[in-house]
């Protein structure tokens with residue numbers, strides 16, 4: 001009889017990283033995600049202004065293993081470096097803030113990385129897992145429609161901490177650790193103009209009440225440049241305070257803050273879009289790597305186990321896979 005596969009809940013970069021490491025080691029995996037495709041916070045949204053990166057804007061690679069992986073992604077044509085005219089804004093004052101940091105983006109959109117990584121890995125989308133339980137030898141997952149999936153030999157939960165905690169009931173200690181990680185929201189707005197704004201700014205780290213970051217979409221490699229589209233992110237504090245504000249009001253406030261900040265005339269917008277990320281980033285970084293109850297065969301990973309960045313999420317997926325494989329060899 002063939003061995004039961006390993007279930008991975010969450011097809012963001014952490015779940016995909018774990019899936020790749022396990023498949024490379026010869027294990028069979030099955031991914032589940034509540035969205036219509038992979039990528040999670042690294043996905044891109046199709047819109048009338050083209051495909052937009054509303055979540056992760058770019059990523060850096062400081063760990064050697066991740067750097068080597070990103071080089072491989074570049075060779076496969078999934079990523080390229082992005083060197084925008086970088087600015088900072090402090091107390092409403094814009095100033096150039098060029099640096100030597102290499103920043104990477106998916107091409108032609110951020111979701112290209114997840115699309116590349118998933119390959120032909122078995123994945124079930126639009127499937128929100130609501131329960132994870134273990135019988136005598138195997139694991140079963142139950143989704144929001146009441147459908148059961150299984151049997152599975154082990155389970156990796158690769159979700160933001162509050163969502164992971166809800167599925168970790170079988171391992172109360174892991175559930176408590178995940179429950180102890182608050183995650184901050186981010187309101188993300190895309191705004192497009194029919195003719196290009198007369199500014200050199202292509203990206204800006206902002207220290208403001210409302211705005212945290214802005215990026216000019218067309219400055220990234222491979223993007224559609226028919227419109228001059230900008231992505232604006234609210235700060236964690238502002239996003240938390242305005243969590244339930246209607247999207248139109250969020251757009252009005254963030255585009256207003258952008259118009260005050262940018263050093264040029266801002267004309268009528270031709271397109272706007274708002275997206276609320278409820279669990280955008282962990283409030284603090286951790287050094288857990290991944291969480292494991294190896295005897296049970298239950299693991300948790302995600303950006304919140306490390307740095308709250310793309311690199312941290314990828315490394316956490318690797319660590320969950322490493323611990324699972326280590327336990328199998330015992």
Ligand SMILES: Cc1cc2nc3c(=O)[nH]c(=O)nc-3n(C[C@H](O)[C@H](O)[C@H](O)COP(=O)(O)OP(=O)(O)OC[C@H]3O[C@@H](n4cnc5c(N)ncnc54)[C@H](O)[C@@H]3O)c2cc1C
Nearest residue numbers: 010012013014034040041055056057129302303309310313
């Ligand atoms: C607005 C924003 C800007 C960011 N900017 C940057 C940046 O510039 N640089 C950087 O390095 N990082 C950035 N990040 C952070 C980065 O995107 C994350 O650290 C990383 O993508 C997290 O990956 P993950 O796999 O841990 O989680 P996720 O990407 O959140 O993946 C979790 C997956 O689980 C799925 N899911 C959730 N619950 C269930 C369930 N019950 N059943 C099934 N599936 C479920 C979700 O649909 C999702 O696909 C940003 C994040 C946001 C939101």
Ligand SMILES: NC(=O)C1=CC=CN([C@@H]2O[C@H](COP(=O)(O)OP(=O)(O)OC[C@H]3O[C@@H](n4cnc5c(N)ncnc54)[C@H](OP(=O)(O)O)[C@@H]3O)[C@@H](O)[C@H]2O)C1
Nearest residue numbers: 059060086088097098099101186205206233280281308309
């Ligand atoms: N909005 C969200 O929900 C986010 C969730 C998770 C991460 N987010 C942002 O991702 C960026 C990733 O950080 P990192 O990979 O470390 O990138 P860096 O470019 O190194 O930026 C880190 C941090 O440093 C400041 N900074 C870096 N370069 C400059 C520069 N040239 N000029 C001014 N400041 C710079 C900046 O911090 P501030 O506090 O100064 O705004 C960067 O944020 C990172 O941008 C996360 O915010 C978003």
